[in-house]
Amino acid sequence: MKLVISLALAACASLTCAQGPQRCTSMRVRRNAASLSQRDWQSIANVLSQMNDDGWMSRFGASHDRLFSRVHGNTCFFPFHRRYVLEFENIARTYDPNFVVPYWDATESFRDPAADSILGSTALGTNGQSGDGCLTNGIQANAQMTYPNQHCLRRAFDNGNSINPWYAPEIISSYIQTDTSLASFRENIEYSIHGAVHLGLGGEMDTGYAAQDFSFMVHHANLDRLWWDWQNTHNSFLMYDGTGSNGPASLSDRIPEDSSVPLNGDNVESVMVLGYGNVCYTYDSGPGAPQSYPSGGSGGNNREQGGSNDNNNQVFSGSSNVENRRLESEGIQNSLDSNALNRLFPGFGGSRNQSVRRRDSEKKTSECGGPIPFPPRLTPSWIKMHGYDAKRVESAHKNACEIVEILNNSTYSSPY
Template sequence: MKVTGVAGIFLTCFLAGLADAQSGCPRMVTRRDIATLSDAEWGQMAGVLQRMQNDGWFRYFADIHNREFGNIHGNDNFFPWHRRMLRDFEEIGQRYDSNFAVPYWDELRDARNPAGSPVLTSRLIGGNGFGGCVRDGLQGGWTMSFPGPHCLVRSYDRSGQMQSWYSPEFIFSVMQRHNDMHGFRENMEFTLHGSVHLGVGGDMATLYSPNDFIFFLHHANLDRLWDQWQSWGHAWTMDGRNHVGAQIGLDSGLPHYGDPVGSTMQLGVNRMCFRYAGNGGRRKNGGALSLVSAPLQGQSTKDAEANLETLPLPVLQRWFPALVKGTHAVSPAGGAGGTNSTRSSSSSTRQDGSFLVYPAPLTDAWVSMHRFDQQKVAQTMEEAREFVDALNRAGYKSPY
C-alpha cells in the first residue's frame, strides 16, 4: 500500500521516530557537509565550539589522542576508536546545544587544490597560519593549552599552498577493492588520512592534532566513508589486529573507552545516535561516486559515474571491480583490451574535466611517528601513482 500526502508524511515521520526509539537513541542528529551550513547555522555551531574551548574540552581530547596515539593508529582499532571519540566530542557539544552535530569536510571534492577550499576561509575554519599562528576563522587567535600554552598552528606543506590529496576516484577504487577491514583501513590510513594531516600541518601534524577543529571535520569525513563502505555488505566486518598484534573482534574493548568494538559498528544503535547527510541513497554495483564525494557546482553526478563506467574493461577490472558487473560493454573492435566505443560521448570529449595528478606521499617523519611498515607504505604510494597513470592513459578526465 502506498500512502501519499499529509498522511504519508506523518507516517514516514512516525516510523522514523519509532526506529530511533527502538535503537536506543532518544533522537538522531545528522552530520552535514560543513560547506552547506548557512551563516546562522555556522554561527550557532561556532558559539558552541568557543564555549567548549573555554571549558577545556579541546585540551581534553588533544590529551586523550596524544596518550592513546600508538594504540589507535597503524592497527585496526583506527576506525571504531575514532568513531567513538567523535561521538564523545559530539555528546559534549550537545550539553551546550542539543542540536549540535559534528560536520564533515568533503575533502575529496577539494583534493586537487586543498588550500583553495571554501572551508579554509575566514567564514569557516580559517586558513594557513601567519608565522604559524592561525589568525582568522573559527580558531583565529585561540590559545591552545595542550601540551602547553601556544597559538593554534597551521603550516601548509607547500609554502602557503598544499600538495594535492587523493582524488574521489582513487578512494572510490580503494573502497571497492578491499573487502576486509584490515585492507580497507590500511589503505585509507596510508592515503587520505595522512595527506590531510600533513597538508594542513602545524598542530594537525602532531600527536595532539585534536587541537585543530579540522581534525574533527577530517575524521567525520573518514567515518562517513567507513559508513558508506559498511553499507556495501561490510556492516559487521571487523578483522585484523590491535597494536600488540592481538586479534580484534566485536567484543574487544576500545582503548581508553573500554566499550566493545561492536558498539560502534551501526549508526543509530547504542550511543551512535547520528547519521550522515547523503549516505543511504542509491547504490549501483557497490555504490555511486556521488556517495563518495559531492560533485562540484555545475558538474553532473551522472557524468562522474558514467565517465568511470566507460573506461576500458581491463582498467575497470583492476581498479573498479564493482562497476564491471553488468555495466561495461566491450568494444567489438577493441576487444577486452581495447577502448570502449562509448567513451566518445563522455570522457574523451569533456572539456571541463582534468587529468588526474599524483597525490602527496607520506613523509618519512610521519611514517616513523606512526610506526608504519615502510615497505607497505611504499607499495601503497606506488599503487596510487599506477592508478593515476592508468586512468590518464585511458583518456579519463575527472570532473572533480
C-alpha cells in the first residue's frame, strides 16, 4: 500500500511539473504612465516616500549594483528585471494594496524626450538642478539616498537641459518582428532603447544603483512589455537561449539575487509567462495571458513553444498606441518594396511589390536628422561599465541607423 501511495504521489508531482505554474486567479494591469492622473502620481509619491524612509529604495539600488555584471550583457537581462520590478511592486503593495508599477513608453516622446509630460514637475520630475544635479521636483523631490553614500537623488540630462532623441518605435518594431531568438532580441534592446533612456536621464540612472530612481522601474516595466510583445509575436513564451548569468542559458537557472532584496530563489522559468505562477499582471496595451501554460519543458534553448493565446497571430510594434500601430503598419507596407519589407518588417505582411518610393527622386542621405531622427550611440563609459563588446554595439547602432535611413528615404511618414 505504501508503495502504491508513493508511486501515486510521484506521478502527481510529475504531472504538476508538466503542467507548469498555475494560472493566476486575478490579474493586475500595468498602465501607460502617460494615462495617469495627478492623483495617481501623488499616490505613487506617497508610497515611494514611505519606502525610502524604510530603506527600500537604497536596498534596490544596492542590490542592482552588486548584481550588475551578472544581469547585463546576457539573456538573463530580461527574466531578472521582470522579477526585480515585480518584487518592487509586491513590496510597494504592502504600503498601498492598489499600487501597480506603470510603464513608460519612451518611444512616444523619442523626438524630444525632455518635453514628455512624464518628465514633468508633478510626475517623474525634470532635470536636476545646476551644480549638484539634485532632483528638486517630481514624485521623488529632494529624496536622500544612503547607497553607496549619503547623497541626494540626482538627474543630469545628456544634452544640457534637453535630451538627445531616443529610438523611434519603428526601430523597435523591426526588432520585435525580425529577431527570432531571445538572445538576439535582448542584445538589440539592451544596446538601444535601454541604454538611451538611462543615459538620457543621467545622474542616478547612469550608475549601477539606478534602481533608486523610480524612472528605472517604469523604464524596465516598458522593456518587459516589449519582451512580452516579442514573446507573443513569435509564440516563444519559453525561449531562453544564448548565455545566461552563469554559462549556457537554461530555464532552470536560478535568477541572481542579493540578500538586500531576496527573490525567493526563483528560477527563470517561473517568470517566463505573464499570468501564471506569481507573475500575475499584464499590460493595458495587450496581449493577455495565454489560455494554457506553454508546453516545451524546462530545458534551455527551447524552441518548441505551445500554449493557446488569441493574440498569437498578432504582430506588435514598438509603440503602445494601438491607432499609431495601425498607421505605422499601413504606412510601411505602402512605402517599402517586398525585399525591404520582408527583411525589416516581415510581420507587417506583403507589399505592392513596387520599388522603394523615395523622397527627392533617388536622393539618399546618410546624415542623422531626417524625418525620423537617428538614434544616439552608447557612450564609451557605458559600454565599458556593462562589459559590452564595442564592435557588436557599433554594429547594432549601424543597423538601427539603416532602418531609419530606409524609412526616411522612402515616402513613409511616421505617425509618431
